[in-house]
Amino acid sequence: MDKQSKILNRRFYNRETLKVAQEMLGCFLVRKVKNKIIRAMITDVEAYVGEDDLACHASKGRTSRTEIMYGPAGHLYVYFVYGMHFIMNIVTEKKEFPAAVMIRGIKIDDVGYQKTNGPAKACKFLQIDKKLDGWDMTQGEKLWIERGVKIPKNKIKTGKRIGIDYAGHCTHYLWRFYIS
């Protein structure tokens, strides 16, 4: 089983975001920087789906910041918030339909069994910043996701997305998925 075959490809990401989000749980986010590899299991995600989702940055339409979400699936969307934090998302669904999965929590198996909760902490740990905005996650360089362990449906919890109180009726959508 070669490495390439484990890497999630564009077909995986180019599907309904809620499905992609749940299937990303248990997969391994792999970061390579200066020949060091960090491998982290994805444990907590949120879906942001289309212009009608008032919590999605694309609800304001196509801007320079959201442009990447309108492109092909499998690319990274990194943005900067609160003057100090980076947040990472993987673009999903077909070209021209803006959607993405945000990575909220990871668990690191390699070094000392650490885990992070919170999207900014995950970015900090994996050294992901604006320089990786738009990165193609399907090429197996610098940053990619590998097929991981299958999480049974009864181990997947749903919840409201965090920090989107401004999003009107969309606030209540159960579009956060995490491993219990």
Add this chain to the structure above:
DNA sequence: ACGATGATGAAC
């Protein structure tokens, strides 16, 4: 409960 701290988008 709140302040840090700067990009972003909307208003003007």
Add this chain to the structure above:
DNA sequence: TTCATCATCGTA
């Protein structure tokens, strides 16, 4: 060009 807001986190 200004202004309010923000998919957060650490300290209290």
